[in-house]
Amino acid sequence: MSYERLTSGRLGAPSAVVRERVIAAQQRQAARFANDPRYATNADMGPEAIRIHCALDGAGHSLMKAAVRQLDLSAGAYQRILRIARTIADLAGAEQIGAAHLAERVQYRARPTL
Numbered sequence: 001m002s003y004e005r006l007t008s009g010r011l012g013a014p015s016a017v018v019r020e021r022v023i024a025a026q027q028r029q030a031a032r033f034a035n036d037p038r039y040a041t042n043a044d045m046g047p048e049a050i051r052i053h054c055a056l057d058g059a060g061h062s063l064m065k066a067a068v069r070q071l072d073l074s075a076g077a078y079q080r081i082l083r084i085a086r087t088i089a090d091l092a093g094a095e096q097i098g099a100a101h102l103a104e105r106v107q108y109r110a111r112p113t114l
């Protein structure tokens with residue numbers, strides 16, 4: 001997060017609003033995995049489920065291709081990005097992972113400390 005954003009004095013969403021988004025995301029995940037007892041949440045997804053539930057559009061593929069090259073991502077890191085981007089999309093109420101969801105997740109990636 002940028003220094004300007006941290007010091008802007010602008011408040012985030014009220015707790016009640018965030019709570020409703022989280023509950024809705026949990027419900028989406030429960031519905032997604034209702035017929036597959038191996039999974040309860042996006043975090044549980046293995047490679048097969050990731051292929052099914054984390055399909056990317058053209059912009060998403062382009063962004064991930066660039067991320068893999070520039071960040072030298074391993075297969076595990078790539079899958080973690082997709083799982084968390086799926087959760088970000090769920091929180092946003094989106095059916096499909098979009099480039100914005102992927103970009104948000106990629107920016108959370110650990111960076112070298114000062």
